[in-house]
Amino acid sequence: MSEPVERSRLLELAVALARVAGDTARDMRSEVLGSVEAKSSPTDLVTVADAAAEQIIVDGIRSERPADAIIGEEGASRDGTSGLTWQVDPIDGTTNFVYGLPAWSVSIAVASADHTEVGVVYNPVNDELYTATRGGGAFLNARPIQVNEQGDLALSLIGTGFSPHSGVRRVQAGIAMSVLPLIRDYRRFGSAALDLCAVACGRIDGFYETGLNIWDYAAGALMVEEAGGTYRLLPANAHHGAWLVAAPPQLVDPLQDLVEKALDDLD
Numbered sequence: 001m002s003e004p005v006e007r008s009r010l011l012e013l014a015v016a017l018a019r020v021a022g023d024t025a026r027d028m029r030s031e032v033l034g035s036v037e038a039k040s041s042p043t044d045l046v047t048v049a050d051a052a053a054e055q056i057i058v059d060g061i062r063s064e065r066p067a068d069a070i071i072g073e074e075g076a077s078r079d080g081t082s083g084l085t086w087q088v089d090p091i092d093g094t095t096n097f098v099y100g101l102p103a104w105s106v107s108i109a110v111a112s113a114d115h116t117e118v119g120v121v122y123n124p125v126n127d128e129l130y131t132a133t134r135g136g137g138a139f140l141n142a143r144p145i146q147v148n149e150q151g152d153l154a155l156s157l158i159g160t161g162f163s164p165h166s167g168v169r170r171v172q173a174g175i176a177m178s179v180l181p182l183i184r185d186y187r188r189f190g191s192a193a194l195d196l197c198a199v200a201c202g203r204i205d206g207f208y209e210t211g212l213n214i215w216d217y218a219a220g221a222l223m224v225e226e227a228g229g230t231y232r233l234l235p236a237n238a239h240h241g242a243w244l245v246a247a248p249p250q251l252v253d254p255l256q257d258l259v260e261k262a263l264d265d266l267d
Contacts, residue, residue: 007117007133010084014108014120015131017060021053022106022124025091028052029100047098050074053090053106061086068110073215085111089215092121093191102126107193109218119219121193130197130223138200138226145201147229151250153258156205158183159195163211171266172210178262192244196220199246200227206247206255217244232256 028049054074061070069080072088086108091097093104102125110118121130130145132138138145150156158179162172180186187204189195192212198204200223221231224246231246234256243263245256 007136010110010118011120011131011133013060013064014086014110014118015122015129017057018106018108018120018122019124019129020060021056021090022122024056025049025053025097025106026124029097047091047094049097050091050094054088057086057088057090057106057108071215073213083113084117087111087215087218089193092193092216093189096190101190103189103191103194105191105193105197107215107219109215109222111218116218116222119222121197121219121223123194130200130219132200132219132223132226134222134226136226138223140197140201145223146227147199147224147248148202148205149248149250150205151248153183153251153254155184156247156251156255157185157187158255159187159189159198159204159207161188161190161192161195161209165211168211174266175259175262178265179258182258192216193220196231196246197223199229199248200224206245206251208243208245208255208259210243212242212244221246234260 032047032049051074054072054076058070058076061068067080067082069085070076070078071085074090089107091104092107097104106122108120109116115134117134119132128140130140162169192209195207196217197220199207224231229246229248230252231244234243236242245252245259247255
């Protein structure tokens with residue numbers, strides 16, 4: 001594809017769809033609280049707003065980009081012929097959405113066969129729009145962002161998240177107990193997309209979590225890369241799913257080593 005032109009057009013569409021979907025979900029919140037359901041576990045929540053937001057995004061893609069493939073958290077899936085795939089999380093942080101906490105977002109990424117090309121993460125409560133294109137930088141409300149420069153893990157504020165499944169949470173709790181004494185502190189926002197954007201704009205120094213799906217992290221991971229940081233996917237083992245670690249270049253190795261040591265100690 002003609003990279004700069006195509007990316008700009010993809011970004012324009014992704015931003016428009018994220019804004020409409022996010023604003024619609026925000027406005028629906030008071031109407032949908034009676035329709036909260038559980039998905040993979042009693043703590044894994046979904047509402048009709050999730051489905052409505054995803055449908056807005058999917059309809060927009062189908063209208064403007066009928067040859068593109070789509071993968072959505074709430075079940076949207078179709079093959080395409082263009083070589084591009086839209087990875088959609090209509091509400092990342094549904095528990096926060098249900099409880100009225102402001103840390104939830106719409107996350108949209110567009111990927112080619114080799115890379116994530118475009119990422120958009122929109123928080124409609126705080127009116128914060130994160131955007132990134134491969135090779136074009138990362139932005140918060142159209143202002144460039146970058147990861148933090150300090151390189152001392154002991155002085156680092158680290159984000160993480162927890163699975164809705166109790167067995168995985170036990171592993172995550174063990175990791176957290178090992179890591180916490182060796183860092184400045186934890187922050188837990190409840191939306192992996194916003195956690196990664198927080199790394200990208202320097203609100204936290206690093207992030208790790210297990211069990212994420214591609215729609216959870218694709219847009220945010222591109223944000224980290226384009227803001228000067230690095231992310232890595234660590235392989236799964238008998239105790240947990242694959243892990244994602246994201247941080248500035250000077251912190252990603254120490255953070256990865258710390259997480260892997262904590263995992264080894266659980267074996």
